[in-house]
Amino acid sequence: MLRDTVVRRLAHEPFGWRPTTLEVRVRRYRCPGCGQVWRQDTSPAAEPRARLSRRGLRWALEALVTQHLTVARIADALGVAWTGW
Known part of the structure; x- marks a missing residue:
């Protein structure tokens, strides 16, 4: 079994x-026999x-409901893009 890691940024x-990025190292495995990856x-x-x-999603929902922040302000605080429809 082969193993490596990828970084998932959230x-x-x-x-x-100030926007915060959570970096999670995700182990990735590959079966040498069949080539399946998980x-x-x-x-x-x-x-x-x-x-x-x-936790970021919970913070965003709390900010929207209890602090009455706009979605654009929440997206800015989280450091993600927000485009209206």
Whole structure:
């Protein structure tokens, strides 16, 4: 079994209104016999294919509901792009 790692970058809860990026090292495995590839489960940190960590998402929802911040302001605080429809 071969193994290497990839880095997954997630927008995380801001630290003092400064964007924070969470870097998660994900182990990747490959079966030498069949060539199948699979990765370590990162669901405790974020949903699959998500750009926000679970804590970043919670922070964004709390800011939207309790602090009445705009989505653009939240995206700016998280350091992610926001484009309206």
